[in-house]
Amino acid sequence: MPCTGRVDALLILRTFESGVDGVYVAGCMEGECHFLRGNLRARRRVEYVKGLLEEVGLGRERVEMFNMSASQGQRFAECAREMTERIRSLGPSPVRK
Amino acid sequence: MIVGDRKDFKEILEKLGSLRRVLVLGCNECVTVCGVGGEREVGVLAAELRLYWKKEGEAFDIREHTLERQCDYEYIDQVRGFVNDYDVILSMACGAGVQYVAETYKTKLVLPAVNTTFLGVTIEQGVWSERCQGCGACILDMTGGVCPIARCAKSLLNGPCGGSSEGKCEIDKEIDCAWQLIVDRLKESGQMERYEEILPVKDWRTSREGGPRKRVREDLRL
Numbered sequence: 191m192p193c194t195g196r197v198d199a200l201l202i203l204r205t206f207e208s209g210v211d212g213v214y215v216a217g218c219m220e221g222e223c224h225f226l227r228g229n230l231r232a233r234r235r236v237e238y239v240k241g242l243l244e245e246v247g248l249g250r251e252r253v254e255m256f257n258m259s260a261s262q263g264q265r266f267a268e269c270a271r272e273m274t275e276r277i278r279s280l281g282p283s284p285v286r287k
Numbered sequence: 288m289i290v291g292d293r294k295d296f297k298e299i300l301e302k303l304g305s306l307r308r309v310l311v312l313g314c315n316e317c318v319t320v321c322g323v324g325g326e327r328e329v330g331v332l333a334a335e336l337r338l339y340w341k342k343e344g345e346a347f348d349i350r351e352h353t354l355e356r357q358c359d360y361e362y363i364d365q366v367r368g369f370v371n372d373y374d375v376i377l378s379m380a381c382g383a384g385v386q387y388v389a390e391t392y393k394t395k396l397v398l399p400a401v402n403t404t405f406l407g408v409t410i411e412q413g414v415w416s417e418r419c420q421g422c423g424a425c426i427l428d429m430t431g432g433v434c435p436i437a438r439c440a441k442s443l444l445n446g447p448c449g450g451s452s453e454g455k456c457e458i459d460k461e462i463d464c465a466w467q468l469i470v471d472r473l474k475e476s477g478q479m480e481r482y483e484e485i486l487p488v489k490d491w492r493t494s495r496e497g498g499p500r501k502r503v504r505e506d507l508r509l
Binding site: 198199200203204206207242245246247248284285 | 295296297327330331334335337338339341342
């Protein structure tokens with residue numbers, strides 16, 4: 191999507207319904223959103239979804255928000271590794287069993 | 288508009304008990320605007336239920352549907368064709384909507400997924416504030432357009448009280464003193480003479496104290 195400002199709770203929940211083990215949202219650096227506040231909105235929404243995932247028993251750790259610029263390939267890889275490790279330690283989504 | 292809060296997921300689960308065929312029913316009016324019971328929120332609650340029951344390995348049948356309004360029979364009637372396919376209607380409307388759906392489908396179990404809280408306004412996207420208690424005898428002409436019934440913690444008709452400090456109410460520093468707002472507004476609008484008038488004891492019979500209210504307009508009836 192063109193901006194993380196499009197991310198909402200329903201989108202993330204439906205992604206979990208499709209059977210994914212985790213979701214991370216990669217937004218632009220805070221303060222550098224082309225649409226001014228898209229990434230800040232996304233962060234709030236991710237926080238909201240964390241609460242929803244906790245409620246349904248999947249756990250808040252399965253979703254995360256990261257910020258990076260388009261030129262930070264290394265940072266992107268670091269976030270991907272961090273999230274992969276986290277999800278690996280949490281195990282498969284209980285929804286998939 | 289009518290403003291509400293989504294009930295906790297745990298409470299909703301408890302109310303559903305062992306029922307797994309659920310019609311999640313939203314409303315396109317007030318609860319959509321305040322982000323609690325519209326099509327999107329129906330989707331979120333339905334997704335939560337599906338995720339939870341999938342995790343628990345349980346079978347379920349959830350249908351999402353959002354009506355234009357749940358406070359008008361014509362719209363409620365639109366689900367008649369499939370309402371009996373479900374054990375329960377989980378209504379995300381305000382209390383009025385929940386009740387009217389229950390009145391319409393007398394044999395169906397209808398559960399509220401929302402706590403109806405107040406009549407209010409949108410302060411900004413994501414922020415709503417109470418403005419009216421529907422007392423049935425509006426005095427906003429006397430109070431500069433600021434309602435002391437809804438906005439003063441004590442509903443004082445002749446305020447402020449001693450708990451007003453620097454424009455805030457003693458119950459919470461975040462809450463404006465309604466009577467400070469009233470005085471400010473009367474000054475701004477050149478109506479300070481209104482403040483000299485003592486408002487009489489309110490006749491609460493027009494409010495809830497007079498029992499459930501009903502309004503009939505014969506000229507509008509068919």
